[in-house]
Amino acid sequence: MRKKPLYPEKSSMKPPRYVAAGIPVPENGIGVQFKGVFSRIRGEIAIARPAVGIPEPGMNLKNRVLIVDDDVVMAKYLASHLSRRNFEVNLASSGQEALRIFRSFDPGLVLLDMSINGLAGAELLERLKRIKPSVAVIVLSANKDPEIIFKASKLGADDYLAKPVDPKELDIRIVKVLDSQRLHTEVTQLREQVRRQSDFTMLFGTSPKMMEVKMTIEQVADTTATVLIRGESGTGKEVVARMVYSESSRSDKPFVKVNCAAIPHELLESELFGYEPGAFTGATRQKLGKFEQANGGTIFLDEISEMHPALQAKLLHVLQDHEFSRLGGKRDIQVDVRVLAATNKFLERAVEEGVFREDLFYRLNVVTIHIPPLRERREEIPVFLEFFLNKYSEYYSKHPPMFSEYAVTRMMDYAWPGNIRELENLVKRYVIVGNEAQIIRELSTHKPIVSSMAAPSVAANTAPASTASVSAIQPSGNGTEFEMPSLLEIGRRAAMQAEREAIERVLAQTRWNRRQAAKILKISYKALLNKLKAMEEQGKGHPKHSHA
Incomplete structure (x- = not known):
């Protein structure tokens, strides 16, 4: 006796179709002819999907x-x-x-x-x-x-x-x-991959220190180990993270970046772990967090030191148990995510001060990659100059001449507190403006550190000297005699002037992002605000001097 089909759809207009697991079997798929193909698997009915067309549920x-x-x-x-x-x-x-x-x-x-x-x-x-x-x-x-x-x-x-x-x-x-x-997305990704490969080649130019970094990356890339990338701002921590990802077996899976400093800590939890409808005011629909988006792939937590201690505990739970719950959620969600983290802070000190969890630090610090600052690998500066000059000449459709030998020497002597990012911005300005003399003046203003191997340049000697002479000698009250301040006073004024120039330079470099500037200057945000206030008051009038 012939059995009746399972789950017949009720319809008086058309012959019955079949439904398995709540999914109707269409006579046609999306753009392809498709007949429902049934097979017995463990006594259940299964539907063979068409080769192309119907998307998997909940993909993207x-x-x-x-x-x-x-x-x-x-x-x-x-x-x-x-x-x-x-x-x-x-x-x-x-x-x-x-x-x-x-x-x-x-x-x-x-x-x-x-x-x-x-x-x-x-x-x-x-x-x-x-x-x-x-x-x-x-x-x-x-x-x-x-x-x-x-x-x-x-x-x-x-x-x-x-x-x-x-x-x-x-x-x-x-x-x-x-x-x-x-197809458009794949082409864009391929172009991005080529560009990143160029960035990788450029970053690991000729420096022995960077060759050590490259060797470490090659050793850890194809593992699931958590990697902590350390280095000053602008050294290329994200480029290193992307290289670890591209060399790993997860390179065809998602790479999700989260800047922990750029998102207020009140919102960072929902950004990382998502939320359910009704979790808070305005949460009208479910939102997947970054960890779910990165499932099967890699998540890069930049500026990890800025994460609030309360959220660090939840991150530790994910690293230990590979599961978490969304905000307002009632069940745990399993994820398979490799974690890469980066910081420009001394995390050991943050642990001592109680602002960073010690157990999380040890969980993150499985493998450490330290990126040396640009001043410790000066031999790569000419490589970077050529790379960025070609890059932005093509981007802006301008073709200024290569930097002169004198300009390159000045750049080799400069301290580069903003590292590769600062050098890149300088080359970008040169391509736009096309004035090498302006770039050299900028380097002089920024107080380059002249190496002991190089002879001090004329510009480096004359500019600070003229400033010092003006500020050191002040006319007396009658306008004819001059008084020389004490060496202590001269030192104090020079220190204030140097501090002012450093602050102004870093603020210009960060486009007046004061929080980021405070991090680069290694002072607290409040201390920077106090110094800016003092500079503003100092600028309103000249300092008065007492006379005998």
Whole structure:
């Protein structure tokens, strides 16, 4: 006796189809002919997926579709159709609603009716593409006017579909658009990979110290060990992290970067671990954290020393047990993530001061890679100069001459407190301005450290001397006689002037990011604010001197 099929779908209009595990078996897949193929596995019915087309559930943002249509019946019909194909769908019936949902939902594909209420369809398309240029847009319209199709294409639409929409044709168009989007992403990633490989080659130029770093990377890259990358600001810690990732067996999996200093500690927990709807005011939908996004791959925690102690405990739990719970969540989530961390702080001192957990420090410090500052590998400066000059000459379509031997010598003698980042910005300014004399004056102002092997240059001798002579000798009250201040006073003024120049230089380097400047200067943020206030008051008038 023939058995009845399991889970027949109730329908009086069509022959029954079959459902296994709640997933309907369509007669057609997305863009390919597909017949439900059943096989017995442990007494259960399994469905063979088509070779291409139907996306795996919950994969990425490309599976999120926003349907913008004021025809509610049509919108719900399309939503039902796409939901059966494992897309996460959201609906908007007006331009204003579409913009609001688009920002929070972050879809990979938009189905846009050109004749919606509120904003004109063309204007909405333009604004969506401005917010997220990579989003795929398929325009829907009952009007087959070639002018509308041309305008939509010019504004960035990826495809056009006439209404009423044929579901089979929609499936074909979606596959076509998403394949094109995937190809574009792969090309972009390949270009980025080539660029990074160039960065790697440049970073490990000719210095023996950097060759040691490279050897360490090669030894630890293909393991799952946690790596702590240490070095001053601007030395290339992220480049090293990306090299560890690219040389590992996880290089085809996600690489997720989190700057712990750039995100307020109140928000960092939800950024790292995600949240459930209702976890806090404004949490209207589930959000995946960075650890979930990096599952199977690598997460890079930059400025790890800035993480709040309360959050350090949760990070320690992830490192030990490879699981965590979202904010507002009731269950633990298992993850397989390799952790790379970086800091420009002396973590041992932070542990002594009680601002960094000792147990977390030992968990992170499995393998340490220390990147030496640029002043300890000066032989690489000419390599960096040539690399950045070629890079930004091509970028800005300008071709200034190579630096003169004198300019290179001055750069070799300079201390480079901002390391490679400071050198890169200097070369960038030179390419834009094209004035080598200005660059040399800038180096003189920044108080370069002249090596004992090199003879002091004329500029280095004359500029500070003239400043010292002006500040050291002050006219007396009658304007004819001059009094010489004490050596102690001269030293105090010179120290204040040097401190002022250092602060101004670092602030310019960080674009007046005072917190970052305080880190580079190795003083507290409050101390920097007090010094800036004192400098401001000092600038309002000249210091008064008492006379006998």
